[in-house]
Amino acid sequence: MTAPRLLIVGPQGSGKGTQGVRIAEALGIPVVSTGDVFRANVKDGTELGLKVKAIIDAGDLVPDELTSAIVRDRLEQDDAAGGFLLDGYPRNLGQVGDLDAFLASRGEALTGVIELSVPRDESIQRLALRATEQGRADDTEEAIAKRLSIYESETAPILDVYRERGVVDEIDGVGSLDAITERITAALAARGISA
Numbered sequence: 001m002t003a004p005r006l007l008i009v010g011p012q013g014s015g016k017g018t019q020g021v022r023i024a025e026a027l028g029i030p031v032v033s034t035g036d037v038f039r040a041n042v043k044d045g046t047e048l049g050l051k052v053k054a055i056i057d058a059g060d061l062v063p064d065e066l067t068s069a070i071v072r073d074r075l076e077q078d079d080a081a082g083g084f085l086l087d088g089y090p091r092n093l094g095q096v097g098d099l100d101a102f103l104a105s106r107g108e109a110l111t112g113v114i115e116l117s118v119p120r121d122e123s124i125q126r127l128a129l130r131a132t133e134q135g136r137a138d139d140t141e142e143a144i145a146k147r148l149s150i151y152e153s154e155t156a157p158i159l160d161v162y163r164e165r166g167v168v169d170e171i172d173g174v175g176s177l178d179a180i181t182e183r184i185t186a187a188l189a190a191r192g193i194s195a
């Protein structure tokens with residue numbers, strides 16, 4: 001069986017982080033979340049963290065070059081040799097090109113893209129709740145609006161590219177956490193991707 005090389009995509013508040021962790025755990029592969037990597041660096045006050053903090057807090061995208069280099073380094077680690085699940089990368093067409101080039105250099109490609117759909121008002125409601133629960137610095141009203149608008153203008157178009165390659169499964173992201181995990185698991189199983 002080929003290693004699962006997956007991407008989960010969805011608007012802010014779609015629950016993609018939570019579902020990504022569940023799916024990766026079930027498949028025994030690591031999650032590579034660019035948002036988590038950036039947040040950990042900000043928290044630890046590393047050089048990278050200092051560089052990206054203002055960008056993230058404003059809801060803007062970190063430059064592609066920097067983000068793509070971080071992902072390449074991460075995917076080269078041993079634990080990603082048997083597959084991985086990307087969360088939050090690629091999120092624009094430039095990053096799709098970077099990832100394609102990297103994977104192609106290893107004779108690889110993404111084997112599945114999970115598109116988690118939730119209506120806009122539902123995701124805004126969930127984000128408002130997260131803002132009060134987690135207090136993320138980029139969950140201000142302004143940064144949320146910017147991130148959702150970048151999602152629509154820059155991230156949603158990457159799905160057209162992957163759709164043409166026939167690797168996208170669109171999953172309804174409304175329902176209980178378990179129900180959504182089951183939907184994703186079933187879609188992946190239909191592609192021959194299972195634990």
Ligand code: ADP
Binds near residue numbers: 012013
């Ligand atoms: P959300 O999906 O709620 O915006 P993430 O945790 O995925 O949260 O990302 C948080 C922030 O980290 C983004 O707003 C952006 O500033 C930065 N970031 C994450 N992934 C990328 C990426 N692929 N390219 C550029 N910036 C990124």
